[in-house]
Amino acid sequence: MKTVDVNIELNELLSSNRMYNQLSVSELVEKVLTRQEGILTSTGAVSVSTGKYTGRSPKDKFIVNEASVENLIDWGSVNQPISSDVFEKLYSKVLTYLKDRNELFQFKGFAGADTGYRLPIQVINEFAWHNLFAHQLFIRPTEEELLTHQSEFTIVSAPTFKADPVVDGTNSEAFVIISFEKRIILIGGTEYAGEMKKSIFSIMNFLLPQNNVLPMHCSANVGNEGDVALFFGLSGTGKTTLSADADRKLIGDDEHGWSDNGVFNIEGGCYAKCINLTFEKEPQIFSAIKFGTVLENVVVNPDGRLADYDDTSLTENTRAAYPMQAIQNIVEPSVAGHPHTIIFLTADAFGVLPPISKLTKEQAMYHFLSGFTSKLAGTERGVTSPQVTFSTCFGSPFLPLPAVEYAKMLGEKIEKHNVNVFLVNTGWTGGEYGVGKRMNLSYTRAMVHAALEGDLNYVETTQDEFFGLAIPQHVPGVPDQVLVPSLTWEDKSAYEVKALELVNKFKENFKKFEGFDAQLAELGGPLK
The missing domain is CATH 3.40.449.10 (Phosphoenolpyruvate Carboxykinase, domain 1)
Incomplete structure (x- = not known):
């Protein structure tokens, strides 16, 4: 044009x-x-309010x-x-x-x-x-x-x-x-x-x-050996936490392109969420909030101009905008090679998706198009059923073209560059929300580390009976029984009910793509 x-x-x-x-x-x-x-905060950041529209x-x-x-x-x-x-x-x-x-x-x-x-x-x-x-x-x-x-x-x-x-x-x-x-x-x-x-x-x-060039709503980092990893995931799945790795350099935290040359950042900065921000949880973000950073809708205490990241009186969507250079461990310029590993992150509140599974190309395309996670709205009021969310390509609000065009490109690039793709569930285990518990973060980190290091490329797997996913039998640092969802539930019949419920949610959502490729739904989707 x-x-x-x-x-x-x-x-x-x-x-x-x-x-x-x-x-x-x-x-x-x-x-x-x-x-x-x-106004200026105690760290020199500019604090502003966006008024009526906070998102x-x-x-x-x-x-x-x-x-x-x-x-x-x-x-x-x-x-x-x-x-x-x-x-x-x-x-x-x-x-x-x-x-x-x-x-x-x-x-x-x-x-x-x-x-x-x-x-x-x-x-x-x-x-x-x-x-x-x-x-x-x-x-x-x-x-x-x-x-x-x-x-x-x-x-x-x-x-x-x-x-x-x-x-x-x-x-x-x-x-x-x-x-x-x-x-x-x-x-x-x-x-x-x-x-x-x-x-x-x-x-x-x-x-x-x-x-x-495939545009992607994801974060990206690279290891010392030039091994590039992409992290896709909706809000609450742990994308920011898991892609921030002291042993890997950040390419970017949100928007990337994948060309014939490799991966590149679309942006020159980061737009990080600040809700409940602490140095212990997110040292990179916390330390980046200094002179020149823009803080949106963060409540600032008049005494000392200290930002109160726990205060949600204006909105939960509090943000910090800062340049990439505010982070020490980055790639400059924000360009790297082709991905070795792709991680799809989901927070399954049904508690039935495996904590980690290896995907075929067809499964990768299927889960890319699905973009599934669970949002738990109003949990403080005692809501016990998950709010299922499907965001096509993990970024449906920003796709001018039909979603299947992006999925086709992803499949072609995965095949051409022999990329390993994993689905990682950071949600619930041992039962649905309200019964089970959130996946242990140390286990999730161990699983992601194993995926990035190539430890899971040739490990023996078992097939999940409901979703057809290949579950590694062993992951260093993770108990074997944690890897298979059905083994973590005390009530096996309740597990099967919940698994079928989520299967049906996936199938219902995917109907809008069946005209594109019925074979993809068969090869990439649930078995049941």
């Missing part, structure tokens, strides 16, 4: 003497403080239905269409609105650490702290790169502009609209900075497959 020049109105905005271009971290922090957008607003996200993408996008509740006419009118209104602002901020950078696939972007912000966020989360150009930088996508963010749904054709006051032909991301009505990060990821999920 050819680059489309931004329109005259945008060029006028960019050339305004009220536009601050490529400010440094120190300059942006000064602006945040003088504009009273936030993404998926019902307010749209893609412009343009001729060049009309037959490519997987339209539906995730990718909602909006007309070019509606977009252009709203876009013009937002630009006119921004012209009246006293100060605006521009950042130029990149998405994609591999220079062969990176996307030059620019971000135009109404808020200084949003521009600081962009500076920390995206890849920052060198002075030399900045001289030749030609933006191919532009984010225009106007959080204080509130849309009128009746007049502007939106669903609410907030809107996140992507135009692939205009190469514009238009954001308004929400102060949540994560919309910028995830919009760029959505764009990369559309653009990268055109170059045979």
